[in-house]
Amino acid sequence: MAEPVIAVAGLTKRFGPVLAVDGLDFSVDEGQVCGLLGPNGAGKSTTLRVLVGLVFADAGQVRLLGRPVRPGDAVLARAGTMIEESAFAPYLSGARNLRLWWEAGGRRWEDADAETALAVADLGSAIDRKVKTYSQGMKQRLGLARALLSAPDVLVLDEPTSGLDPGEMREVRQLLRRVSERGATVLLSSHLLAEVEQVCDHVVVMDKGKLVAAGPVQQLIGASGSVYLEVTNVRRATSTLKKVKGVTRVTPEPPGLAVELDGVKRSEVVAALVHAGVGVETVTTRHRLEDAFLGLVGEE
Amino acid sequence: MVAVFRTELVKQLRRPRTYVALGIAAVIPIILTIALKANPPNPASGEEGFFALAPNSGLFVPVAALRFMSRFFLVLLASLFAGDAVSSDASWGNLRYLLVRPVTRPRLLGAKLGVSALFAVLATLAIVVVGLVAGVIAFGWEGISVPVAGLSQSAGQLVGNLAIATVYVAWGLAAVVSFGFFVSTLTDVPAGGVGAGIGLYIVSQILDAITSLGSIRYALPTHYFDAWDILFFGRGPNAEMLRGVLLQIPYVLVFCALAFWRFQRKDILS
Ligand SMILES: Nc1ncnc2c1ncn2[C@@H]1O[C@H](COP(=O)(O)OP(=O)(O)O)[C@@H](O)[C@H]1O
Ligand SMILES: [Mg+2]
Numbered sequence: 001m002a003e004p005v006i007a008v009a010g011l012t013k014r015f016g017p018v019l020a021v022d023g024l025d026f027s028v029d030e031g032q033v034c035g036l037l038g039p040n041g042a043g044k045s046t047t048l049r050v051l052v053g054l055v056f057a058d059a060g061q062v063r064l065l066g067r068p069v070r071p072g073d074a075v076l077a078r079a080g081t082m083i084e085e086s087a088f089a090p091y092l093s094g095a096r097n098l099r100l101w102w103e104a105g106g107r108r109w110e111d112a113d114a115e116t117a118l119a120v121a122d123l124g125s126a127i128d129r130k131v132k133t134y135s136q137g138m139k140q141r142l143g144l145a146r147a148l149l150s151a152p153d154v155l156v157l158d159e160p161t162s163g164l165d166p167g168e169m170r171e172v173r174q175l176l177r178r179v180s181e182r183g184a185t186v187l188l189s190s191h192l193l194a195e196v197e198q199v200c201d202h203v204v205v206m207d208k209g210k211l212v213a214a215g216p217v218q219q220l221i222g223a224s225g226s227v228y229l230e231v232t233n234v235r236r237a238t239s240t241l242k243k244v245k246g247v248t249r250v251t252p253e254p255p256g257l258a259v260e261l262d263g264v265k266r267s268e269v270v271a272a273l274v275h276a277g278v279g280v281e282t283v284t285t286r287h288r289l290e291d292a293f294l295g296l297v298g299e300e
Numbered sequence: 301m302v303a304v305f306r307t308e309l310v311k312q313l314r315r316p317r318t319y320v321a322l323g324i325a326a327v328i329p330i331i332l333t334i335a336l337k338a339n340p341p342n343p344a345s346g347e348e349g350f351f352a353l354a355p356n357s358g359l360f361v362p363v364a365a366l367r368f369m370s371r372f373f374l375v376l377l378a379s380l381f382a383g384d385a386v387s388s389d390a391s392w393g394n395l396r397y398l399l400v401r402p403v404t405r406p407r408l409l410g411a412k413l414g415v416s417a418l419f420a421v422l423a424t425l426a427i428v429v430v431g432l433v434a435g436v437i438a439f440g441w442e443g444i445s446v447p448v449a450g451l452s453q454s455a456g457q458l459v460g461n462l463a464i465a466t467v468y469v470a471w472g473l474a475a476v477v478s479f480g481f482f483v484s485t486l487t488d489v490p491a492g493g494v495g496a497g498i499g500l501y502i503v504s505q506i507l508d509a510i511t512s513l514g515s516i517r518y519a520l521p522t523h524y525f526d527a528w529d530i531l532f533f534g535r536g537p538n539a540e541m542l543r544g545v546l547l548q549i550p551y552v553l554v555f556c557a558l559a560f561w562r563f564q565r566k567d568i569l570s
Contacts, residue, residue, distance in 0.1 A: 052400045054568040071564075072404030081400040087393030091315055100310060104408075105401040106303040146397065 003066045004029050005154050005185040006051065010060035013046050013209075020046040022209035023060070028187050028202065033180045035196030035203045035217075036189040043209040044189035045084055048158050051187075052081050065154060077105065080152035082160060086143020090132035094123055094142045097131055102149050113151040120175060121145035136163040144172065148179070155179060157188040161195060173199045226286045227266050230256035232279035240276040244269060256282065304403055304411040312381075312415055321377050325423045328373070329365040329431035336361070337438045350532070354435065357442040359458040361435025362428045363465065363532060369427050370469045370525070372501075378420035378473040379497025383480035384490035385412040386563070390570040391488050399568055409563050413481055413556065420477050424470040428462065451533065461531040468528045468541060474548040475521035476501050478555035485563045488570045518543070521551050 004027035011024040021043040028034040036044050049055040050062050053071040061068065067075045088097040102112045121127060121142045123134075131139065140163045147155060155176075161169040176199055180186055190196050196203050196217070203220060205212040213220060231237040237257060241250050246264025250257055259269065270280050312318050333354075340355045350364035386409070389395040398408055443454040453461070480497025487493060504522040507513060517523055524544025531537065 049396075049568070054396050054399060056565070056567060071399060072402060072407065074402045076400055077402040079400070081397070083396055083400070085393060087397065089311060089315075089389075089394055090392060092311070096314070100307045101397065101401075104304045104307040104398065105403055 002030060003063075005032075005065055006034075006187055007063040008047065008051070008060070009062075011047065011050060011057055011062060012059040013043075013050060013055065014058050015046075019209050021050070021057075024206065024209065024211055026204040026211060026214050028185055030185055031180065031183060032202045033176060033186040033188070033200045035200035036187060036206065037191070037193065037196045037203055038189075038206040038212075039191055041208075042191075042206050044191075044206065045158050046209075047206075048081075048083055048156055048187070048189060052076065052079060052083070052156055054083065077150060078153040080147030080150060080155045080157075082143045082147045082156070083158045085136070085163070086139045086146070088131040088139065088142065091130055093129055094121065094127045094131055094134070094138075098142070098146055098149065101146060107150075112149045114149065116151070117145035117149045120148055122171075137165060137168055140164055141168065144175070153184055155184055155186045155188070157186070159190055160188055161190075169195075226258055226260045227269065228253065228256055228258050228282070228284040228286050229269075229273075229280060230282040231273060232281065233277075236276060237273055237278045240273055240278060241269065244272050258286070304407055305414055308408075308411045308415045309418070312419060317380075318419065321380060322419075322423060322426050325369070325373070325377060325426040326430040328369060329361065329427055330434050332365055332368070332431070333361050333434035333438045349529075353444060353446075355439055356446070357444045357455070357458065358435035358437070358439035359432070359441065359455060359462065360444070360532075361439065362431030362462055363458075365427050365431035366424075366462075366465060366469055367526070367529065370424075370472070374420075374423060374427070374469070374473065375476055375501045376498060377423040378416075378477050379480045379494045379501075381419040381423075382413075382416035382477040383484050383493030383495070383497045385416045385481055385493070386484040387487050387490045387493050391490050393570055395570050396568050405563050406560055409485070409560055413559075416477060416481055417474075420473050421470045424466055424473075428466045432462070453532070458532075461536075464537060465528045465531055468545070471545060471548060472522075472525050475551035475555070478552045478559070482555040482559040482562075485559045485566070519547070521547065523547070 006028040008024055008026050011021050012019070013021040024043070024047060036047065038044050046055060050057050051064060051069060053069045053073060053076065063069065065075050065078055067073065069075070088094070092100070098114075098117065099109055102109060118127065121144070123138060123142065126134070126138065131142070134142070140160070144157075144160060147157065160176075161172050164172060173195075176186055176188070188199070200217055202215065203217050204214045229237070234252065234257060238250050238252070241247050241257070241259055244264065246262055247259055247269065248262045249260040261269065266283060266285065270283060273280050336351065336354050341352045350360050350367055353360040354364055386395065389398060399405065441455050443458065445452045476497045479500045480493045483496035484490075484493030501522060504520045508517050508520050508523050511517070524540055524547060527538075527540040527544045530541065
C-alpha cells in the first residue's frame with residue numbers, strides 16, 4: 001500500500017503550560033480532501049504549522065509526502081500552504097509579492113502556475129496595487145493563489161474561507177474540488193462542520209489537542225446516522241426500539257434517547273413507537289459527526 | 301542563496317523607507333556644503349577640526365560629514381536596516397510564508413544579513429560620495445598644507461585616506477548591525493531590533509565616557525569608533541585603528557552565531 005501523503009503520529013506540542021496538541025495521530029491518503037475539524041483553540045493551526053516545518057514538535061512524528069518534515073526541506077516545494085491569515089509585504093503589489101515569493105525558492109517565474117493562481121486571486125487590476133490597500137478577502141484570495149503557484153501535490157490550508165464572503169466561500173470550495181480532481185491531496189482546517197461536510201471526503205475531528213474521531217465523512221455523517229427522540233415513556237420506548245430491525249444502539253440521553261440507525265428509516269422507527277403506544281414529542285436527525293462535534297464545543 | 305539574496309534585495313530596493321533613509325544620508329552633506337559655502341569658517345575662530353579645513357579643500361567636506369554623521373545618524377540607519385530585517389516580516393505575518401518554501405532558515409537569514417550589511421555600507425557611501433561631489437564643486441579638488449598643524453597631504457593622499465576612513469567607519473558599524481540583527485530574530489516588533497542596535501551604541505558610548513572603568517573600555521564596540529581621524533592629522537593607519545577593526549570581529553561572530561543558532565531552533569509563531 002502506498003504511504004499516506006500526510007502522516008501524523010503521536011504529535012505533541014506544548015506552549016509553556018498550554019498543551020496545544022496532545023498525542024495526535026491521523027493520516028491523509030493521496031487524493032483525499034481531508035478536513036481537520038475542531039473548535040477554536042483545538043490545536044489545528046499548531047498541527048498544520050508542525051506539518052510544514054514552522055513549529056518543532058515536542059514529541060511524535062510528522063511525515064509529508066513520505067519524508068519527515070524539516071524546515072526548508074525540498075519536499076516543501078511540492079506543498080502549497082496557507083497558515084492562519086494570508087500575509088504579504090504591505091508596500092509591494094500583489095503581483096510583486098507573488099513573484100518575489102516564488103523566486104525566493106530559486107525558481108523561475110515562467111515555471112509557476114501563474115495562470116491558475118491569478119485566476120484564483122481574481123483581483124483584476126488590483127493585483128498591481130499595494131497589498132496594504134487590500135481588504136481581508138482580497139488578501140485571503142491572494143494567499144490561496146500563492147499556495148497554488150507551484151501546482152502543489154499537497155495543499156495545507158488553515159481555515160481557508162475565513163474572511164471571505166459567502167460567494168467567495170463557494171468559489172473556494174469549488175476550487176478545492178477542482179484541485180482535488182487534478183489529483184492533489186488537500187488538508188484543510190475548519191471550525192465549521194458544514195464546511196467540512198460540503199468540501200471534504202474525510203475528516204479528522206480534534207479537540208483540546210486530542211483526536212476525537214476520524215474517517216470518511218460519509219461514514220461519520222452519512223445515512224447511517226442517528227436520531228434523537230423525546231418520548232412520553234422512555235422505558236417502553238427503549239424496549240420497543242431494541243426489537244426494531246436496523247436499530248443498532250439505544251442510549252438514554254435525558255430527557256430523551258439517542259438512537260443509532262443502520263438501514264432503517266426514521267419514519268419506521270416513529271411508527272413502531274406509536275404502534276407500541278409511545279408518544280413521540282420530538283425527532284431530531286443527528287449526524288455522528290455532529291454529535292461528536294457538539295459534544296466538544298459544548299452547548300451552543 | 302543567490303535567489304533569496306536577490307529577492308530580499310529587491311524587497312529592500314522597492315521599499316519607500318529605503319529611499320527616505322538613503323536620501324537623508326545624501327542630503328545632509330549637501331546642506332553641510334551649502335552652509336559652509338555661505339558662511340566659511342574663519343580658521344582663527346577655532347571652528348571644529350574638519351569643518352574649518354573644508355574651505356581649503358573640498359575633500360574635507362566628506363571627511364567632516366563622515367565624522368559628524370557617523371556619531372549617531374549612521375548608527376541609526378544601520379540599526380534600521382538590520383534591526384527589522386527579520387522582525388518586519390514577522391510583524392506583517394509574512395515570515396512564515398518565507399519559510400514554508402524549500403529555503404532553509406540559515407539561507408534566509410544569511411540573505412537578510414547580507415542585505416542589511418549592504419545597506420549599512422550604502423548609507424556610509426552615500427554620505428561620502430555625495431559629500432565628495434558637493435565639496436569638490438564648492439571648494440575644489442585640492443591637497444592641503446597647514447604647516448603649523450603639521451598637516452600636508454596631496455589631493456590623491458586625501459582621497460586614499462577618505463577611502464580607508466569610509467571602509468573603517470562602515471566596518472565599525474558591524475557590532476551594532478549584528479546585535480540589531482540578532483534581536484530582530486527574537487521579536488515580532490521591528491522597533492525592538494532597531495532600538496537594540498541604537499541601544500548598544502549608546503550604552504557603549506556612555507560606558508566609554510567613564511574613564512574610571514579602565515581597560516574594560518578597550519573592549520567596548522565603539523571605543524575605537526573615531527580612531528580614523530588620525531588618517532587626516534597624522535601619517536596613516538595606526539595600531540588603534542587596527543585594534544578597532546579587530547575588535548568588531550568577536551562581536552560579529554557572537555551576535556551572528558546567536559542569531560543563526562536561535563533562528564534555526566525557533567518556533568515560527570507570528
Ligand atoms: N504562541 C503560543 N503561545 C501560547 N499558546 C499558544 C500559542 N499558539 C497557540 N497556543 C495555544 O495552543 C492552543 C491551540 O491553538 P491553535 O493551534 O491556534 O488552535 P486552533 O487553530 O485550533 O484554533 C490554544 O489553546 C492556544 O491558546
Ligand atoms: Mg487556528
